[in-house]
Amino acid sequence: MAAVGDTGTRRKLDSRETIGGLSCIRYAWTDADARLQSCFLDEAAEVAGHLLPGGTRIHFDDGGKINYCFLGRDTKVEGHMCRGKGHGYMTSFHPNGRLRLCWLAASAEIQGVPCRRATFLADLIGESVGVYFHPDGSLTGCELYRKLTVEGRTFRKGYRIELNPGGNPVAKQR
Numbered sequence: 172m173a174a175v176g177d178t179g180t181r182r183k184l185d186s187r188e189t190i191g192g193l194s195c196i197r198y199a200w201t202d203a204d205a206r207l208q209s210c211f212l213d214e215a216a217e218v219a220g221h222l223l224p225g226g227t228r229i230h231f232d233d234g235g236k237i238n239y240c241f242l243g244r245d246t247k248v249e250g251h252m253c254r255g256k257g258h259g260y261m262t263s264f265h266p267n268g269r270l271r272l273c274w275l276a277a278s279a280e281i282q283g284v285p286c287r288r289a290t291f292l293a294d295l296i297g298e299s300v301g302v303y304f305h306p307d308g309s310l311t312g313c314e315l316y317r318k319l320t321v322e323g324r325t326f327r328k329g330y331r332i333e334l335n336p337g338g339n340p341v342a343k344q345r
Contacts, residue, residue: 179208187213193229206235212243219268221248224255232266239263245276249308252276254289265306273302278316282338286313287329305336 179202190199191207199210214225219237223229226243240262242255253273254260260274274289281302289300303311312333319326321340326332333341 179203191235193218202233207231219264221264221268221270222246227255228258234266236266237264237268239272248273249304251279251281251302260289265304267306269306269308270304271306273304274300275302275313281313282310284310284313284332284334285315285317285319286310287316307336309336309338310334 179200181198181200183198184196187194187196188199189195190201190210193207193210193216194213195207195210196213197211200208202208209228209230212223212225212227212229216223218229221237223240224243224246227240227246228243229240230238232238241258241260242253242262244255246253246255246262248262249270251270251273252275253262254276255262261272262270262274263272265271275286276288278288279286286302287300300314302313305311312331314331315326315328317328319332321332321338324340326340335341
């Protein structure tokens with residue numbers, strides 16, 4: 172077994188194993204008390220109210236709450252189609268279990284805001300096209316795929332807009 176930090180271990184799983192109530196395959200990481208820190212899901216599983224597909228690599232915080240995952244395929248999380256298919260796009264969660272970060276599989280309007288989808292090219296050139304949410308599920312920010320006017324302020328396509336929990340812009344125009 173290889174050590175993970177100073178407190179846990181990584182184990183190669185020769186076959187499916189149920190750990191912490193989840194069916195895990197390939198590898199599992201556990202803490203010093205043998206609590207699941209991370210694993211690859213063998214099959215779809217509901218975690219913190221989210222149905223995650225098999226092949227997802229899921230990670231938990233020290234308190235055992237979902238922290239982030241790499242979805243096994245494009246998956247709808249809280250109504251938003253998030254990119255999956257491996258380690259390229261991380262989906263993360265707030266401590267209350269609500270969605271924090273999603274890389275959209277397709278451009279979509281979220282709460283009236285036209286949010287741009289994630290692409291490999293945008294990621295490669297350093298554009299921030301991740302869509303963020305507040306702990307209550309309201310939109311925090313995204314990159315616009317078209318022009319948007321909010322409260323008399325116009326934001327052009329490609330602008331990264333940031334919103335407060337009330338849906339009002341908090342960032343300056345560029």
